[in-house]
Amino acid sequence: GIQVEQSPPDLILQEGANSTLRCNFSDSVNNLQWFHQNPWGQLINLFYIPSGTKQNGRLSATTVATERYSLLYISSSQTTDSGVYFCAVETGNQFYFGTGTSLTVIP
Amino acid sequence: DVKVTQSSRYLVKRTGEKVFLECVQDMDHENMFWYRQDPGLGLRLIYFSYDVKMKEKGDIPEGYSVSREKKERFSLILESASTNQTSMYLCASSTRRYEQYFGPGTRLTVT
Numbered sequence: 001g002i003q004v005e006q007s008p009p010d011l012i013l014q015e016g017a018n019s020t021l022r023c024n025f026s027d028s029v030n031n032l033q034w035f036h037q038n039p040w041g042q043l044i045n046l047f048y049i050p051s052g053t054k055q056n057g058r059l060s061a062t063t064v065a066t067e068r069y070s071l072l073y074i075s076s077s078q079t080t081d082s083g084v085y086f087c088a089v090e091t092g093n094q095f096y097f098g099t100g101t102s103l104t105v106i107p
Numbered sequence: 108d109v110k111v112t113q114s115s116r117y118l119v120k121r122t123g124e125k126v127f128l129e130c131v132q133d134m135d136h137e138n139m140f141w142y143r144q145d146p147g148l149g150l151r152l153i154y155f156s157y158d159v160k161m162k163e164k165g166d167i168p169e170g171y172s173v174s175r176e177k178k179e180r181f182s183l184i185l186e187s188a189s190t191n192q193t194s195m196y197l198c199a200s201s202t203r204r205y206e207q208y209f210g211p212g213t214r215l216t217v218t
Contacts, residue, residue: 040211086150
């Protein structure tokens with residue numbers, strides 16, 4: 001199956017700082033999503049982004065499918081951004097999640 | 108907004124019991140999924156259903172079965188629960204283009 005690697009595995013930020021999370025995948029994919037898992041375990045959709053760039057408020061994402069990576073940008077981070085960020089890919093009805101980036105934003 | 112609900116947030120069962128986890132979605136999605144999430148192992152797909160009564164095995168189907176009798180409902184069944192099935196179980200539904208939406212999860216403890 002496809003390998004999905006996320007970096008960094010852990011990140012600690014001061015409130016207000018910016019960050020970039022990366023997702024690398026080992027083969028071509030049809031779809032890619034970014035999720036935020038909050039402290040209660042709920043996975044919240046951030047972006048559905050098989051290619052291109054999207055923005056939603058302080059968050060934006062870019063997927064370069066030909067180079068097999070995606071980036072999630074968080075600007076002006078807030079304590080509510082804390083949690084684990086996952087990317088997930090789909091190819092040929094196979095679904096794979098990365099191991100996540102654990103983000104802690106301190107006041 | 109898409110809403111995916113799961114029957115329980117927390118569940119405690121004994122070894123050998125038959126366990127049913129229920130998932131319901133309200134967006135008329137064709138696809139539904141069951142994952143388990145374990146520390147250090149991430150999310151792993153157990154089963155996937157692309158239509159009523161249709162299913163495909165995921166990465167870790169052993170010890171589990173599923174049922175989809177109605178489009179909105181997808182059930183995960185542990186035929187004889189074991190302690191290694193203690194985990195967080197997450198249900199999702201998706202559009203045809205596989206944009207997935209998750210329920211709140213069920214933390215199952217098997218003692």
